[in-house]
Amino acid sequence: MDQTPFLGHGVGLRRDHYQRICSEPTRCDWFEVISENYMRVGGRARAVLDKVRSDYPIILHGVSLSIGSSDPLNESYLKDLADLAAETEPAWVSDHLCWTGTGGHNAHDLLPIPHTEEALGHVVDRIRRVKDKVKRPFAIENVSSYMAYNGSQMPEWEFLTRIAEGADCGLLFDVNNIYVSGQNHGFDPREYMRALPGERIYQIHLAGHSDIGTLLLDTHDHAIIDPVWQLYEETIERFGPVSTLIEWDDHIPPFDRLEQECLRAGEIHRRALAARGGGASLPSERRGGPLRPPSEAVPV
Numbered sequence: 001m002d003q004t005p006f007l008g009h010g011v012g013l014r015r016d017h018y019q020r021i022c023s024e025p026t027r028c029d030w031f032e033v034i035s036e037n038y039m040r041v042g043g044r045a046r047a048v049l050d051k052v053r054s055d056y057p058i059i060l061h062g063v064s065l066s067i068g069s070s071d072p073l074n075e076s077y078l079k080d081l082a083d084l085a086a087e088t089e090p091a092w093v094s095d096h097l098c099w100t101g102t103g104g105h106n107a108h109d110l111l112p113i114p115h116t117e118e119a120l121g122h123v124v125d126r127i128r129r130v131k132d133k134v135k136r137p138f139a140i141e142n143v144s145s146y147m148a149y150n151g152s153q154m155p156e157w158e159f160l161t162r163i164a165e166g167a168d169c170g171l172l173f174d175v176n177n178i179y180v181s182g183q184n185h186g187f188d189p190r191e192y193m194r195a196l197p198g199e200r201i202y203q204i205h206l207a208g209h210s211d212i213g214t215l216l217l218d219t220h221d222h223a224i225i226d227p228v229w230q231l232y233e234e235t236i237e238r239f240g241p242v243s244t245l246i247e248w249d250d251h252i253p254p255f256d257r258l259e260q261e262c263l264r265a266g267e268i269h270r271r272a273l274a275a276r277g278g279g280a281s282l283p284s285e286r287r288g289g290p291l292r293p294p295s296e297a298v299p300v
Helices: 015-023 043-055 075-088 117-134 156-167 175-185 189-195 226-239 255-276
Strands: 009-012 030-034 058-061 093-096 099-102 105-111 138-141 170-174 201-206 243-246
Touching: 009 255, 015 043, 015 255, 030 043, 030 243, 043 058, 058 075, 075 117, 117 138, 117 156, 138 156, 138 201, 156 170, 156 189, 170 175, 175 189, 175 201, 175 226, 189 226, 201 226, 226 255, 243 255
Parallel strands: 009 030, 009 243, 030 058, 058 093, 093 138, 138 170, 170 201, 201 243
Antiparallel strands: 099 105
């Protein structure tokens, strides 16, 4: 299994915040980059990415791998992803345990996979092939869901664990997603969390969601709610230090507001490690101060 570093607490790199991130120091430890936004891209976007990666660790996070689809893996997409990974050297690469289309048609959504032995073998084989292509540590993320398959043969946490072990990959554990899915499907998200292999969790996602009455929707357009923060604290108490990322992708606030959520995650992380009786300092503490300020400015 790949060894991955503890990066601390970060946020997603979004176009709305380019100016702020490149012109002033931040109190975030690292940035998550949406892979598809920077494949075969030059100009301002690539200049900003190169600037950010010179100052902070990054990871690449994709939304179009469609690892669970019955369609063949998209070799052109994989080449572009591998090229981007080689150029930017992320700490790891990640995508979602889902399918996003079939027959060459994109559903533009992260659709759940039936939890069957057949699907498990299919996904394990495809992840191994992705790892061979990108040549970086790879993690798969649990998605939120609004439907279930009658033919599923095991709970999602067992399916996810067996995929990680069979493919020898990491997990990107989305705490908000298991809260959302738990409310939608009637399972205890703590049971899900406690069943996971902690040694395979490379990263955690935290985000806000929307409550439409009959369902919770993983919309990434609100602040994180207290029950999700509590679940995050319990996750760190159980597993120890895990690199954590705040997602906020719609109704995006000013960067300073997003940074506050990142700092709150750090405070909760410290408290959980103290309750656990051990842990590690955050990256900024190990360096003796805030993460170094941006290097020479670039036009944004």
